Amino acid sequence: MCQKISQEIREYLQHKLPAYMIPYVFVPLEYFPLTPNGKINYSAFPEPDVSTFQSNYIAPRTPTEEIIANIWVQVLDIKNVGINDNFFEVGGHSLLGTQIISRIRDSLNIEIPLKLFFDFPTIAKLAEHIESRKSLNISGLSPIIEPRKKQKQLPLSFAQERLWFLTKLEPKRTDYNMPFILEIKGLLNIVALEKSINTIIERHEILRTNFSSIDGKPTQIINKDINFKLSIDDLRNKKETQANKIVNQFTERPFDLAKGLLFSVKLLQLDTKVYWLIFNIHHIIFDGWSYEILQKKLFTLYQAYGQEKKPELGQIPIQYADFSLWQRHWFTEQNLASQLNYWKEQLKGTLPILQLPTDFPRPSLQTYQADSYSWHLSSELTTKIKSFCQQAGVTLFMTFLTVFKLLLSRYTAEKDVIVGTPIASRNRTEIENLIGFFIDTVALRTNLAGNPSFQELLSRVRQVTLDGYSHQDLPFEKLVQELKPERNLSYNPIFQVWFNMINLPRKRVKCDGLQFKSIPVFDTMAKFDISFYLEEENQEIKLKFVYNKLLFKSSTIEGMSRHFQTLLEQVIIAPENNIASFSLLSEKECYQLTHQVNKVTPTNSFLNFPKTDIEQSIPSRFEEQVKKYPDKIAVQSKDNQYTYQKLNTEANKIAKSLLNLGIDKQAKVALFFDHNVSMIAAMLGVLKAGKIYVPIDPNYPQDRVLYTLEDSCAEVILTNQINSDNIKAITHGKLPIINIDKLNDVAVEINLEISPDTLAYILYTSGSTGQPKGVIQNHLNVLHFIRNHTNNLHISADDNLNLLASYSFDAAVIDIFSALLNGATLFVFDIKKEGLNSLYNWLETHKITIFHSTPTVYRYFLEKLGSKVSLAKAQLSHIRLVVLRGEPVLKKDVKLYQQFFADNCIFVNGLGATESSFYLQYLLNKKTQIQKQIIPVGSTFEDTEIVLLDEEGNITDLYGEIAVRSPHVALGYWQKEELTQAVFLKDFQGKDKRIYRTGDWGRLRNDGVIECLGRKDNQVKIRGFRVELGEIEALLNKHPQIKQSVVIYKEDSLREKQLIAYIVPQDISLVSNSQPQIIK
Structure with missing residues (x-):
């Protein structure tokens, strides 16, 4: 097909299809090859010569272009290449780039950084840049590595030295074993195989090297004569589980660095023509690149020995010990100064610790037990990703690393993310075919702050990756020594997660009638919290998480894999969008977040609180209960009690006195009462009059009392005889005071129509400025909260509720109206006067069924009971609900519940605030298993959703500030408009709901419930x-x-x-x- 027609077809498709769907090569055929049954034989299609069919092929024009083109053909294994071909489009990646750099160094006597392949990805541009550097006499070459002369002591390389010290500290550790298995199918010549392995050991000194301390310095000891004998186990009549058992035992054997081979091999015969060849090699003499060298040489040697031929093997110019000497000589402080300065600048300041949310408590001493989870991306998605990378001028490594960092940021709310990644460090031709431990580590740090677009974030990662590659010569060990990071025995220093793209080929190989295939070895050691592996396999991308199974459940990691892929699929479609716009969660997970239902629920009968009943006033709902239960006790304190009828009568009298004052329709009425039945009557009286009550505790300091009166613009004060003189002294008579004990005892009826939107109260809560702030709430919203609380906990007229909280707190609002709007009885207990010692008997005497307090009061109360567990459990058997709220609930609190309360009692951990009362509740029973110190706060209510916000106020998925989306959050802060706008946001979806920022940090667990992590x-x-x-x-x-x-x-x-x-x-x-x- 001529270039013109090929180009016409390409241009035609460009108008019809996205770029990733356009064929890269058009191959002309006279006819399609067919199978015997007449179908197209896809396997018989000829291999396309990519460069031959490129429409813009131009042959090299200068000697420099010719040299670079020949290097590309050799390294990329292609037949021909044009000067305008893009390095990445013809199969190039970072690892191949380092090999090309090595050959350019040897051929053109110039040092170039890997970054140039991204800046100048074609031969023409790269050659032009190299010519300009040579004309300026810029080379920066390091000396070649030469064979050593006689040397008494052979030092370790920097990387080896680190492993040597770590192994000396823990001689039995096996996390630096490198096991792998080759499956062999066919008639195996065991003699030829053993001879092949012996030849490899003979040719590579490092495979017969041990390590000892001489004169206090770790030294390489190279053994001359090693006669390797292949260990063989016949398992033809055994189950496969036996083979796996042997593999585990063999690969988990610790090595002694000072003696014996650090290279062990075992052959398992599974069937007549099926074998497993198991290798276990210590990392101090081996790396992933070495595996490919070993495998390639093994096949070459086996083929020769199997045919009784002499293998054609070239000389190995240098050995690993030569490299170690060269590295020690060349990597001096002076030569590495610029590299060290770069890394010190990159990693300056306090290094962030990536604290991933774990399923199990992190032990004080780091553990290494591993498990893994693997999955594949489809060929269709793989094609899309590759097309995206080509258009963006980045590699797969950069794209996947960017998505991984975004995922980690979402899981931790951390904007400063450091990820460790290996680098082959094979950037010299002398060591390309040498077995040994060359791999090194770079720490790639990225700032995700500012909600950049994915394109911008990818650009940041691209830059830091290329800069890291350009400064890879500094051994990581030297950097650690220089930085001196603070050590913590439960974390890795500098970085805690690992990212590794495996570019090495993994192919089925045929050799002298045998088929070889790599078999994955189960991951038993986790050096990091989480390691992410990426590898191309059969036109698909294989991904794997290796994780510490003592920190994470398998379900958590599976969820993380779904979240990674969800992110990946979004960012390649809309990379111009800001990163906050991408969601990790599936539709199912989003639904769980907003509609999670408690698995534990009360079983007692109750009257459902219909949704239509919130469209009224609080007094209206209360009066319905008065009609139902006129003679039932509504509220009782130590010295007094009111039936529903009596309470209604007292409230009407108070309402009448307020209406007689002629004050504003929505006037603020301050309440100044002790903790008793009078305060309840006063609250209802204000509400019946259509006014707004402002509760003030008489125990407050005088300054706070005056501040609340002034800030709320209170027009009148309600109090009783015992507090009358006190409030007069504080206010100096500046406000009218109504003493409810002196009101006319004549019964009155109040039939005032009160809208549900009428303001009900202003509750003052602590403010960050030191001054309390007033939270405004209306009748409709209070009824909404009481309705949800009622239906969630099955509150009925048979219940007895305690009131321990001061009426100036929203907890009291819940207790008071949960009782009085359901026909239940409220028992008021004054902790300050009565003390916790008498609470136990009081709960028993009044048969309290719903116990509600803060966790602190709860703990003190139960600790007072001491050893009276069995007695308390019997006498508190009437308590069917223990409801805690207002502070973090601990695992210790659940244990106390399990000890002291009846088997049918339910424990409720509630999360709420004055601005939104209860908005989450987690119910558990005696069968619920609690593994972590943090007790979930659980599930939302009807007409209430939870969203998580990042520090910039964007909705995030798994970790962030808990925010309540509902039409029923508080109306705002009294006379604090700026604060109201900052805390109460308009709904992002433009609905009638608003979003309240609670100031609590939370995370969504993989089971769909919320954990509150504190303020x-x-x-x-x-x-x-x-x-x-x-x-x-x-x-x-x-x-x-x-x-x-x-x-x-x-x-x-x-x-x-x-x-x-x-x-x-x-x-x-x-x-x-x-x-x-x-x-x-």
Whole structure:
């Protein structure tokens, strides 16, 4: 097919198809080859000569172009190449680029960085650049590696030295074993095979090298005569499980570096013509590239020996020990200064610790037990990805690394991500065919801040990757020595995850009538938290996660693989979009996040709270209960009790007194009451009058009382006789005060029509500025929360609820109205006056069925019971629900629940805020297994969704600030418009909902429930680690001598962040003589 017609067809398709679907080569045939049954024989198609059919083929014109073209043909294994051919489009990648660089160095006497292949990807442009460098006399060559002369001591290479020290520390470790298996099918000549292996050992000194300390220095000891004997096991009559068992035992055997071969081989005969050839080689003498050399030489030698011929083997010009001497001589501080400066700049400052959310607690000492998960990308997706890479001018490595870093950032909310990756370090022709440990490590650091487009992020990764390749000569060990990173026995320093693209060929090989195939060996060691492997295989891309199975469940890693592919598929379609716009979650996972249902639910009967019933006022719903249960006790405290009818009467009297004042329709009415039934009547009275109540605790400092009155613009104060003089003294008579104990005792009826949108209250909560902020809520939203709480927990008229929280907190709103709007009874208990010692008897006396408190009160209360477990369990058997809220709930709290409460009791961990009451609840029973210290906060309610936001306010998937999307979040902060706009956002979807930013960090677990990781402002970074202060407190509280703890952080005089723990011991006598102790 002539070039003109080929080009016409290409241009035709360009108008019809995306670029990735356009054939790269058009091959003319007279007819299609057919199979015997008349179908097209695809395997009989001739191999296309890519360069011959390129429409823009131009032959080399200059000597430099000719030399580079010949190098490309040799390394890329193609027949011909034009000067305008793109290196990456004709099969090039970074590993092949290093080989081309080596040959250019040898042929043209010039040193060029790998980055030039990306800047000048064609022969014409590369040759032009090289000519310009030569004219400027810029070469930068390092000396060649030469065979050593007699040397008494042979030093280790830098990489070997690191492994030698690590192995000396842990002689039994096997994580540096490199096992692999070759499956052989056919009639095997075992004598020829053994002779082949012996020849390889003889030719490569490193395979017969040991390592010992001489005069305090690690030294290579090269053994001259090694007679290798192949170990053979006959398993023809055994099960395959026996073969796997032998493989595991063989590959997990630790080596002694000082003696014996560090290269072991075993042959298993599985069937008459089926064998497994198992290799186990210590990494100190071997790497992945060496595997390809070994395999290639093994096939060549076996073929020759099998035919009783002398193999044609060239001389090996140098040995690994020669390289070690050269490296020690050449890699001096002076020669590596620019490389060291680059890496010190790249890794300056505090290095981030990538703290992936784990399924199991991280042990204090790093473990290495591994498991793996593999999957393939389809050939169709692979084609799309390759096309994307070509158009973007990047490699598969760069694209996949960028997606991987984006995935890690989403999982950790970390914007500064460091990933370790291996580099072959075979950038010299002298060592290309040499077995040995040459592979090195580079740490690639990328900043994902600013919500860049994927294109921009890919550009950042591309640049840092190319710069890393250009500075690969600095041994990683030297860099670690220079950086002196802070060591932590539970983490790897510098980076905690690994990324490896395997470019080495993995093919079925036929050799002298035999078929060879690589068999994967089960991953038993995890050097990092997670390692990601990428490899092309049969026109598809194979991906694999190797992970520490003592940190992660298999289901978590499977989920991570789905999230990776979901991201990948999105970014190649719309790379111009900002990274925050890409979702990790499938539709199913998104649904789980917003519609998760608790697996544990109460079983008692109750009256469902219909959704239509929230379209009314709070008093309207209350009065329905008055009609149903007029003589039932509604609320009871130590000194008084009201039936529903009596409470309604008292509330009407208070409402009437407010209406008689003639104050504004939505006037703010301050309440100033102790913790008793009077405050309940006052709240209802204000609501019945259509006013807004503002509760103030008489125990508050005078300044806070005055601030609340002034800020809320309160027009009147409601109080009772016992508090009347106190509030008069505080306000100096500036506001009218109604003493409800002196109201006329004549019963009145209040039939005021109150809209559900009418404001109900302003509750003041702590503010970051030091001044409380008032949260505004209306009747509709309160009823929404009570409805969900009722239906979730099956609250009925048979229930007895306790009220422990002050009425100035939203927890009290839930308790008060959950009782009074369902015909239940509310029992008021004043902890400050009565103390926790009497709470136990009080709960038993009043047969409380729903116990609600903060975790702190709950812990103190149960700890007071001490050893009375069996008695308490019997006497508290009427409690069917333990509801905790307001602080983090710990595993310790669940254990207390399991000890002290009845078997049918349900434990509820709730998450809420004044701005949105309850918005998540996690219910568990005695059968629920809790493995982590963090107890999930669980599932959402009807008309309430949870989204996670990153630090820039973008919706993210797995880790971020918990935000509530609902039409029923608070209306805002009273007289704080700027703060309201910052915390209450418009719905991203433009609906009638709003989004409340809670300030709590959370993560979506793979089972669909939410974990709360603490307050956003309670997380600090200490030496690169994100530290949740509550997690430290939880661990301290587990100590048998510690009763309670609080951890804070401060900067010392050197501006170093330090953690400070304040501890209340079980034995208070220890406090008097104690001094602050540094806790490390």
